[in-house]
Amino acid sequence: xxxxxxxxxxxxxxxxxxxxxxxxxxxxxxxxxxxxxxxxxxxxxxxxxxxxxxxxxxxxxxxxxxxxxxxxxxxxxxxxxxxxxxxxxxxxxxxxxxxxxxxxxxxxxxxxxxxxxxxxxxxxxxxxxxxxxxxxxxxxxxxxxxxx
Amino acid sequence: xxxxxxxxxxxxxxxxxxxxxxxxxxxxxxxxxxxxxxxxxxxxxxxxxxxxxxxxxxxxxxxxxxxxxxxxxxxxxxxxxxxxxxxxxxxxxxxxxxxxxxxxxxxxxxxxxxxxxxxxxxxxxxxxxxxxxxxxxxxxxxxxxxxx
DNA sequence: AACATTAGTTATGCGAATATAATCGTTATA
DNA sequence: TATAACGATTATATTCGCATAACTAATGTT
Numbered sequence: 001x002x003x004x005x006x007x008x009x010x011x012x013x014x015x016x017x018x019x020x021x022x023x024x025x026x027x028x029x030x031x032x033x034x035x036x037x038x039x040x041x042x043x044x045x046x047x048x049x050x051x052x053x054x055x056x057x058x059x060x061x062x063x064x065x066x067x068x069x070x071x072x073x074x075x076x077x078x079x080x081x082x083x084x085x086x087x088x089x090x091x092x093x094x095x096x097x098x099x100x101x102x103x104x105x106x107x108x109x110x111x112x113x114x115x116x117x118x119x120x121x122x123x124x125x126x127x128x129x130x131x132x133x134x135x136x137x138x139x140x141x142x143x144x145x146x147x148x
Numbered sequence: 149x150x151x152x153x154x155x156x157x158x159x160x161x162x163x164x165x166x167x168x169x170x171x172x173x174x175x176x177x178x179x180x181x182x183x184x185x186x187x188x189x190x191x192x193x194x195x196x197x198x199x200x201x202x203x204x205x206x207x208x209x210x211x212x213x214x215x216x217x218x219x220x221x222x223x224x225x226x227x228x229x230x231x232x233x234x235x236x237x238x239x240x241x242x243x244x245x246x247x248x249x250x251x252x253x254x255x256x257x258x259x260x261x262x263x264x265x266x267x268x269x270x271x272x273x274x275x276x277x278x279x280x281x282x283x284x285x286x287x288x289x290x291x292x293x294x295x296x
Numbered sequence: 297a298a299c300a301t302t303a304g305t306t307a308t309g310c311g312a313a314t315a316t317a318a319t320c321g322t323t324a325t326a
Numbered sequence: 327t328a329t330a331a332c333g334a335t336t337a338t339a340t341t342c343g344c345a346t347a348a349c350t351a352a353t354g355t356t
């Protein structure tokens with residue numbers, strides 16, 4: 001039936017991680033409520049932390065559509081969190097950038113979202129180190145694991 | 149104050165887990181698209197897998213409001229995924245239950261959501277065992293464990 | 297019996313997010 | 327130069343989730 005005896009362990013681990021992270025879904029609400037805007041807008045601000053980008057790029061980052069990006073940036077601009085300026089290189093493009101206020105809000109969001117659950121803080125050092133190593137491994141693109 | 153363990157490691161681990169699970173946010177979309185309904189409705193069906201419940205209970209499970217539960221159950225009923233029946237004990241209450249079709253859909257959703265990322269499947273047995281143990285530990289309710 | 301409470305429904309409206317088509321100005325190309 | 331392509335905006339519509347108030351039917355309480 002099962003090709004691998006570890007199947008059950010994999011399922012346990014996965015649902016466990018899923019559960020841990022999504023119990024943190026409340027964090028999203030906390031972020032949205034604390035900052036007084038939808039989580040999606042917060043996401044836009046967070047993406048802009050990496051640096052200014054055009055409307056087009058922002059649209060791609062958020063996997064939404066251009067018209068909605070326009071509306072959202074209108075709103076964020078009105079709140080004083082971003083500015084729109086014409087791109088010097090291509091006057092069709094507009095560059096969206098965080099204002100200091102916008103940066104502060106985005107960083108506040110990062111801070112809230114980065115707050116780990118207590119159980120993780122209480123983990124003993126050896127387990128933490130092991131977890132750190134394993135998670136890092138899970139995130140690195142799979143090496144083919146060729147041995148010969 | 150807690151003498152912080154490896155704060156950096158904690159942050160790394162947490163953001164790593166967050167990322168792993170939420171790169172799986174596509175799974176939610178996959179579920180919604182595959183099943184042709186919003187993820188929220190799927191969530192309702194999944195909760196009903198545990199057994200029939202009243203509208204009230206379902207409302208609480210989904211932390212939404214009664215009117216919306218009515219609308220959603222209307223929709224799910226129309227799709228043939230749930231039935232509504234008057235509670236024998238209290239004729240005010242209505243009991244929502246999955247139909248066979250609804251059960252099938254809910255189980256399909258579970259199957260998709262439970263599908264772990266490839267990297268997890270490729271993890272070597274020792275790491276998997278360690279991860280299994282640690283995750284289990286993270287999920288057990290904190291032991292009082294006097295903290296200085 | 298009179299009254300309050302509870303479960304669910306109906307009605308209405310709002311904001312968020314998505315989608316499509318049309319438009320305007322700019323840039324690139326045949 | 328004429329035209330096609332592109333970036334952004336405007337306008338319009340729909341779905342989803344949330345919120346509130348009003349209503350009904352049934353149950354509980356006094």
